[in-house]
Amino acid sequence: MKVMPIRYSADVEAMTRFYEALGLGTGPVSRPGGWVEMPAAGGMLAIHRSSGDDVGRCExxxxxxxxxxxxxxxxxxxxxxxxxxxxxxxxxxxxxxxxxxxxxxxxxxxxxxxx
Missing domain, CATH: 3.10.180.10 (2,3-Dihydroxybiphenyl 1,2-Dioxygenase, domain 1)
Structure with a gap:
């Protein structure tokens, strides 16, 4: 089993650029663009489009x-x-x-x- 924190964001593109700048690569992206997987050595970070109370939350x-x-x-x-x-x-x-x-x-x- 791999660990996968999910980072909820109102701006998936900006969040993706941020984590790319930290050194993560970009993996699969959903067709509508609301889900991006960013593989790392021990798992991945996922960025998920959101609004309201979920923005900034990590699951x-x-x-x-x-x-x-x-x-x-x-x-x-x-x-x-x-x-x-x-x-x-x-x-x-x-x-x-x-x-x-x-x-x-x-x-x-x-x-x-x-x-």
């Missing part, structure tokens, strides 16, 4: 390398109740709260859907 997400149902079974066995896997434009996602009540997102990608 912890992980890219799963196995079916989300298998991850959900392990979470339940450990006493955590994830939400159901959801169909997304990029594949599937599932959210679960950590012990502090902070939401963590798990994504299983089908990159052919948006690249």
């Amino acid at each position: 912890l997400a992980f890219e799963a390398e196995e079916p989300l149902e298998e991850v959900a079974e392990r979470l339940r066995a450990a006493g955590f109740e994830p939400g159901p896997p959801m169909d997304e434009g990029f594949g599937h996602s599932m959210r679960v709260q950590d012990p502090d009540g902070v939401w963590v997102q798990l994504n299983l990608y089908d990159r052919d859907l948006y690249t």
